[in-house]
Amino acid sequence: MFISYQPELKSMFNSLIFDADGVLMDSxxxxxxxxxxxxxxxxxxxxxxxxxxxxxxxxxxxxxxxxxxxxxxxxxxxxxxxxxxxxxxxxxKRNISPFEGMYDLLKELKEQFHLAVVSGSDRPIVDSMLNEFYPDIFEVIISGADVTNGKPDPEPYLKAIEILGVKKENCLVIENAPLGVASAKNADLCCVAVSTYVDSEKLSRADRIFPEHAPLMSFLKGLEPLDE
The missing domain is CATH 1.10.150.240 (Putative phosphatase; domain 2)
Incomplete structure (x- = not known):
């Protein structure tokens, strides 16, 4: 399932905010x-x-x-x-791995965008995964322990935006979970999603849904940073 995505949105962002599990890691x-x-x-x-x-x-x-x-x-x-x-x-019994090609892509994107992670997992788990698979990539990392109200509440994404010091309209969220998409949209953010573990119908609030990581990564690679 795909939802139409306005071409002009490809050049309106200066910040990309990623969920961790299911987006960055197959965990x-x-x-x-x-x-x-x-x-x-x-x-x-x-x-x-x-x-x-x-x-x-x-x-x-x-x-x-x-x-x-x-x-x-x-x-x-x-x-x-x-x-x-x-x-x-x-x-x-941790048995996880990063999605193929994502680290190299983020290294490229880091040169042009602010990058952040918003995860519902505990801080020790988030830190251990990011330190191992995505060292020195993200400016801001929000864990489930850093907020009072977790997803689908908008608080996690709003906190990331506040720390980044950027405008809502210049942020793109990359999610894979229904509650994560709801959190992003409840924060009035643009959000794309990849249906890693759930049917795409459960991600229907996203602005665009990708069936797998390959087209998602192609889309991200094609983003043009906001001309500030």
């Missing part, structure tokens, strides 16, 4: 497996797709959404317990 299966195991230990059975559908939310959001679906409520002590356990499982 969501590992995240999902860690969550599946974590929730099973407190008697809640889910599958990977349950996590993919709410990807982008921080750990508080994920836990609350899954508990609500199970007719339960997680208190702060339970949330912290599950957060720590999920992170432990993720880091213990």
């Amino acid at each position: 969501m299966p590992c995240h999902a497996d860690a969550w599946v195991r974590t929730f099973s230990e407190v008697g809640i059975n889910i599958v990977r797709q349950d996590i993919y559908d709410i990807e982008g939310s921080n750990h508080v959001g994920v836990i609350n959404l899954i508990f609500e679906r199970d007719g339960r409520k997680a208190d702060p002590e339970m949330i912290e317990k599950l957060r720590v356990r999920k992170r432990e499982l993720f880091l213990k």
Whole structure:
């Protein structure tokens, strides 16, 4: 599924803000497996797709959404317990890799655009992945722990824009998750999405949807920086 994209938008940006998991790294299966195991230990059975559908939310959001679906409520002590356990499982069996060609592309884009990351993952997880696969690329990194309200709330993207010191209309968000797209659009930002783990129909609020990374990367490579 593609949504028409106005040609003039290709030259109106000076800042690109990326989600991490599913956009920069092929990491969501590992995240999902860690969550599946974590929730099973407190008697809640889910599958990977349950996590993919709410990807982008921080750990508080994920836990609350899954508990609500199970007719339960997680208190702060339970949330912290599950957060720590999920992170432990993720880091213990981490099996992730960057999407092919993305690092080289970002090295080129860095010469012309401000680059930032907005992720729902915990700070140690985000930092470990970016330090390993994308060192010295991003000016600003927002993790799930850096905001009070995670995606789909606009706060994560608005915080990144504030720190970058740029205008909303000059920012392009690159997402792959329904809640992430919602967060960007709730912040009144232009957003393109790649349907890495969910059907494109679930990303319908994005300004354009790419079926895979290759056309997304071609699009990004063709962007012309804003003439300031």
